[in-house]
Structure formats: C-alpha cells, structure tokens
Amino acid sequence: xxxxxxxxxxxxxxxxxxxxxxxxxxxxxxxxxxxxxxxxxxxxxxxxxxxxxxxxxxxxxxxxxxxxxxxxxxxxxxxxxxxxxxxxxxxxxxxxxxxxxxxxxxxxxxxxxxxxxxxxxxxxxxxxxxxxxxxxxxxxxxxxxxxxxxxxxxxxxxxxxxxxxxxxxxxxxxxxxxxxxxxxxxxxxxxxxxxxxxxxxxxxxxxxxxxxxxxxxxxxx
Ligand SMILES: C[S@@+](CC[C@H](N)C(=O)[O-])C[C@H]1O[C@@H](n2cnc3c(N)ncnc32)[C@H](O)[C@@H]1O
Numbered sequence: 001x002x003x004x005x006x007x008x009x010x011x012x013x014x015x016x017x018x019x020x021x022x023x024x025x026x027x028x029x030x031x032x033x034x035x036x037x038x039x040x041x042x043x044x045x046x047x048x049x050x051x052x053x054x055x056x057x058x059x060x061x062x063x064x065x066x067x068x069x070x071x072x073x074x075x076x077x078x079x080x081x082x083x084x085x086x087x088x089x090x091x092x093x094x095x096x097x098x099x100x101x102x103x104x105x106x107x108x109x110x111x112x113x114x115x116x117x118x119x120x121x122x123x124x125x126x127x128x129x130x131x132x133x134x135x136x137x138x139x140x141x142x143x144x145x146x147x148x149x150x151x152x153x154x155x156x157x158x159x160x161x162x163x164x165x166x167x168x169x170x171x172x173x174x175x176x177x178x179x180x181x182x183x184x185x186x187x188x189x190x191x192x193x194x195x196x197x198x199x200x201x202x203x204x205x206x207x208x209x210x211x212x213x214x215x216x217x218x219x220x221x
Contacts, residue, residue, distance in 0.1 A: 057114055057141030060161040065092050066182055067201030070211060071099050077195060077215050078152045078178045080104040087111070087150040089142040089157070089165065094122025094135070096154045101131045106152070108134035112145045147172050156182035163187050170218065179216040189216050 066074070074096065080086060084107065086100040091111020100106040113119050122137040129135075138145075143164070147153060150173060155165060166186040169179055183206075185191060193215040202209050 057144070059114055060142075061090055061157040063092055063115060063118060064156070064205045065095065066156055067199045068095065068099075069199050069201065070182070070197060070213070071095055073195065073197050073213055074154055074180045074182065075100060075104045077193065077213055078154070078180045080106050080152055083107055084151045085109055085149050086152045086154065087145070087147050088154045089145065089147075090114075090155070091122055091137055092118060092156075094125045094137050097135050097137075098122075098126050098129050098131060100152070101134050102129045109150075109152075110135065111137045112140040112142050113137065114139070114141060143168060148174070151177055153177065153179045154182070155179065157184070159184045173218045175218050175220045177218045179218070181214045181216070183211060185212075185214045186216065191215065192217050 078084075080100050082105045084100065084104075086097050086106045086109035088094075088096040088109070088111040091097060091113045094111055097109040097111045100109055111122060113122070116139045119137045119139045123132065126132045126135040126137065147169065153169060153173065155162075157165060162181070162184055163186075166189050169177075170189065173179070185194075191214050195213050195215075197211045197213060198209040199211060200209055202211055
C-alpha cells in the first residue's frame with residue numbers, strides 16, 4: 001500500500017510532522033530509535049590517537065533496501081528522466097540506479113558500496129535488467145567517489161553521517177543537481193520539498209510504514 005501525502009510543512013525532523021496523530025509519531029520515533037540503536041548509529045566512535053593513520057573506509061549504514069514503491073517515489077520526486085545521470089551513495093543491490101535507467105530512461109549512472117558481495121549482486125542485477133552498458137557499481141567508500149557527473153544523487157544512510165555527506169555533495173556537485181534523501185534530512189541545507197509516504201514493505205526493516213523523502217537542489221555558486 002502506498003499513501004502519498006505532500007508534506008511541504010514538515011521539513012526538519014519527524015517531530016515536526018503536522019497532521020499525524022501523536023500516537024503514530026511516538027510509535028514511529030520509538031521504532032526509529034530501536035532501528036538506529038541496532039545499527040549502532042547512536043554509539044560514539046572511540047577517540048583516535050593523533051599519531052594514528054587515516055581511518056580505513058568504514059560502514060556508515062547497514063544494508064537495508066528501499067522498497068520498490070518508495071524507489072518510484074524517489075524517482076518522481078527527483079524528476080528523473082532522459083538526460084539524467086544518477087548516482088546512489090551506498091547502493092545496496094543497485095535498485096535505485098537500475099530503476100532510474102531501465103524505467104525512467106536516465107542516460108546512465110553508478111553506485112558505490114563498501115560491501116563487495118553486494119556490489120557483485122548489483123552488477124548482476126544491472127545485467128539482468130539489460131542496462132549494464134549504462135550502469136556500473138563499484139566497491140568503494142562513498143567519500144572516495146567522484147560524484148561530479150551526477151545530475152541526481154540518492155542517499156539512504158544514517159543520521160550521524162549526514163553532515164559529512166552534505167558537505168561532500170555541496171562541494172562537488174554542479175549547481176542545479178537534485179539530491180533525494182530517504183528518512184533522514186541534511187542538517188543545514190535548505191530542503192526544496194518533503195513528502196510523506198507509507199509503504200507496508202518498510203515495516204519488516206524499520207518497524208513502521210511511515211517514511212519521509214527530502215528533495216534538495218544544489219544552489220548557484
Ligand atoms: C540503507 S542501505 C541503502 C541501500 C540502497 N541505497 C537502497 O536505498 O536500497 C546503505 C548502504 O550503504 C552501504 N555503505 C555503508 N557505508 C558505506 C561507505 N562508507 N561507503 C559506501 N557504501 C557504504 C551499505 O553497505 C548499504 O548497502
């Protein structure tokens with residue numbers, strides 16, 4: 001089931017959602033906290049000695065797939081179409097970039113993921129979908145990815161890493177590039193549009209159906 005409610009008044013955090021019954025907001029917040037805690041998102045990293053080498057790539061989010069109905073909402077919100085080049089940071093099984101090209105006629109795209117086996121699965125999925133000539137997935141830390149060719153970027157990561165992702169995207173993307181984040185907003189970037197979506201397929205992973213998607217546009221320099 002998919003219930004699409006435009007929600008331009010609900011930029012910011014879940015607690016600002018208007019028109020949601022209080023019990024629903026509390027339930028969503030409790031389920032969200034449980035999911036984040038299980039994913040280690042609320043834990044603080046141990047301090048690193050000043051002399052230590054640079055951190056190796058580390059996982060900044062668990063493998064949790066965007067349900068296919070929400071993938072379509074993300075494509076619609078970003079307005080993906082011919083001419084777009086779509087990049088997914090932490091691409092899982094590749095569904096976002098593959099859908100962008102196979103269904104929404106984007107000219108190409110790539111995904112990066114830190115998990116080697118899932119990168120192989122995503123390249124196999126691109127081949128099965130007949131888009132392997134235009135879609136590639138790489139085993140790479142998302143912070144090492146060159147995103148400058150993107151016209152659309154998708155992000156489904158955890159809240160603690162969103163400030164660093166925001167900084168990277170604002171520094172590297174061309175003005176006008178659209179960015180859609182799933183569940184978690186950027187901390188300082190002004191959001192263009194927020195939509196609230198319900199998908200029963202999310203209950204299995206996060207414990208609740210309620211989802212928010214955030215659209216951003218890179219401002220002129
Ligand atoms: C919540 S899942 C989202 C998957 C996919 N984008 C989707 O929406 O279906 C986050 C993904 O980010 C990947 N990931 C975590 N840390 C990463 C990093 N430092 N660099 C690249 N990928 C990372 C995980 O392996 C996982 O596949």
